[in-house]
Amino acid sequence: MPAFTVLNPSTEQPVAQVEPTSAEAADAAIARAVAAQAAWRNVAPGERAALLRSFADVIDTHIEELAALEVAGSGHPVGQARWEAGNVRDVLRYYSAAPERLCGKQIPVPGGLDVTFQEPVGVVGLIVPWNFPMPILGWGLAPALAAGNPVLAKPAERTPLTAIRIGELALEAGLPEGVFQVLPGKGSVVGQRLVDHPDVRKIVFTGSSEVGREIMAGCARQVKRLTMELGGKSANIVFADCDLEQAAATAPVAAFDNAGQDCCARSRILVQREVYDRFLELLEPAVKGVAVGDPASPDTEMGPLISAEHRARVAAYVPDGAPVAFRGSAPDGTGYWYPPTVLAPVRLDDPAYTEEVFGPVVAVVPFDDEADAVAMANDTPYGLSGSVWTRDVGRAIRVARAVETGNLSVNSHASVRYWTPFGGFKQSGLGRELGPDALDAFTETKNVFIATEL
Numbered sequence: 001m002p003a004f005t006v007l008n009p010s011t012e013q014p015v016a017q018v019e020p021t022s023a024e025a026a027d028a029a030i031a032r033a034v035a036a037q038a039a040w041r042n043v044a045p046g047e048r049a050a051l052l053r054s055f056a057d058v059i060d061t062h063i064e065e066l067a068a069l070e071v072a073g074s075g076h077p078v079g080q081a082r083w084e085a086g087n088v089r090d091v092l093r094y095y096s097a098a099p100e101r102l103c104g105k106q107i108p109v110p111g112g113l114d115v116t117f118q119e120p121v122g123v124v125g126l127i128v129p130w131n132f133p134m135p136i137l138g139w140g141l142a143p144a145l146a147a148g149n150p151v152l153a154k155p156a157e158r159t160p161l162t163a164i165r166i167g168e169l170a171l172e173a174g175l176p177e178g179v180f181q182v183l184p185g186k187g188s189v190v191g192q193r194l195v196d197h198p199d200v201r202k203i204v205f206t207g208s209s210e211v212g213r214e215i216m217a218g219c220a221r222q223v224k225r226l227t228m229e230l231g232g233k234s235a236n237i238v239f240a241d242c243d244l245e246q247a248a249a250t251a252p253v254a255a256f257d258n259a260g261q262d263c264c265a266r267s268r269i270l271v272q273r274e275v276y277d278r279f280l281e282l283l284e285p286a287v288k289g290v291a292v293g294d295p296a297s298p299d300t301e302m303g304p305l306i307s308a309e310h311r312a313r314v315a316a317y318v319p320d321g322a323p324v325a326f327r328g329s330a331p332d333g334t335g336y337w338y339p340p341t342v343l344a345p346v347r348l349d350d351p352a353y354t355e356e357v358f359g360p361v362v363a364v365v366p367f368d369d370e371a372d373a374v375a376m377a378n379d380t381p382y383g384l385s386g387s388v389w390t391r392d393v394g395r396a397i398r399v400a401r402a403v404e405t406g407n408l409s410v411n412s413h414a415s416v417r418y419w420t421p422f423g424g425f426k427q428s429g430l431g432r433e434l435g436p437d438a439l440d441a442f443t444e445t446k447n448v449f450i451a452t453e454l
């Protein structure tokens with residue numbers, strides 16, 4: 001198979017050549033993971049915890065290097081890339097507290113003792129997308145390792161560089177060979193092999209809903225465990241009684257973070273009709289003020305899109321004659337640039353309003369009352385994140401409960417913290433990552449009865 005050339009999305013220049021993993025090499029890696037499994041699950045809990053902490057420490061001393069790789073290989077602004085590398089460290093530290101705390105239960109039964117154990121699920125296949133190569137790797141990797149499972153990570157073909165480096169750092173930190181392996185290459189080859197191979201006992205997938213459905217069907221053939229984090233079309237609901245200045249000032253980051261290549265992007269802004277015009281007036285300077293440019297500059301807030309093909313896909317949602325209300329700026333010339341774009345007023349059947357654009361395009365539409373807002377927010381097959389802006393506490397709670405979504409913020413757009421659960425309703429996913437419950441996804445509960453009376 002020919003080597004894949006990773007391009008810098010802001011310069012279109014080659015950054016690195018990466019040898020793709022063949023199906024045969026993937027099988028050999030799976031065999032190594034199986035061989036490493038018994039020893040890894042038997043590493044004493046405190047020792048496994050210490051290894052995860054030293055892995056986190058080694059990541060910590062390489063934050064700048066990892067961030068620079070993500071700037072070059074994915075076009076992420078350097079401030080964001082530093083946060084992403086730090087997130088891998090933090091998630092490893094959080095789950096390094098887990099091995100000694102994977103407690104079972106003791107359940108009262110007649111004639112004996114009944115106890116449960118949280119057993120490792122087995123070899124985990126972790127299929128990672130290109131939009132957040134480091135955090136999404138860490139979210140699967142850390143709890144899987146903590147629970148005693150070897151991990152095979154398949155980064156997206158376009159963005160393998162940080163995952164490959166993190167794999168090297170794991171060995172430097174003392175993780176045994178075979179416990180964490182990185183297999184760059186194509187989803188249709190390596191990813192598919194992880195799904196099909198019977199020795200891989202669990203798949204963690206983040207990516208498009210289309211591929212997610214295929215993977216679910218593949219896993220069903222072996223009743224393989226599966227966690228999925230898929231697309232989103234989240235609503236940012238702005239009520240007339242809110243702090244409108246703050247809602248408008250923060251709406252761009254909620255929609256254009258990572259150039260909109262974010263499954264949590266609040267790409268539909270629903271605004272109560274009486275403040276709709278005023279909101280747009282306030283939004284315009286905020287959008288025009290987004291600093292779009294060289295990702296290596298610390299002042300940059302938004303970089304390029306990942307590829308020329310992806311930019312063409314995003315641009316197709318804004319054809320000639322599209323209702324563009326206003327736009328931010330983007331550099332001319334080389335690089336896969338696309339300016340922050342606000343569509344208003346938008347028809348409710350416009351694909352830019354109904355589909356996941358995965359680019360810096362946001363639609364702003366009016367609603368009349370609370371029931372209308374909830375119905376519009378829920379009128380999508382997705383349910384990943386969302387925001388509600390209001391000063392009415394009762395309404396904030398009612399709407400937060402009524403919107404069918406896995407993560408919701410009130411007067412804020414924060415959706416991701418490594419110690420709180422993250423995942424989607426409806427077609428946005430299956431299961432939860434992060435937080436205290438993610439370990440459940442990497443363990444099987446075993447019940448053991450020991451008779452005390454023979």
Ligand code: NDP
Nearest residue numbers: 128129155156157186187191192207208211230231263358
């Ligand atoms: P995909 O869903 O195609 O890719 C995600 C990961 O799955 C990649 O590592 C990919 O490998 C792998 N993969 C692809 N096909 C298979 C397969 N048959 N079996 C196993 N693994 C496979 O996302 P795209 O990169 O193509 O993005 C398309 C759209 O998906 C985006 O525009 C966006 O709308 C959505 N998306 C959503 C994400 C989210 O965070 N929710 C993340 C990424 C995309 P490879 O690409 O290397 O071939």
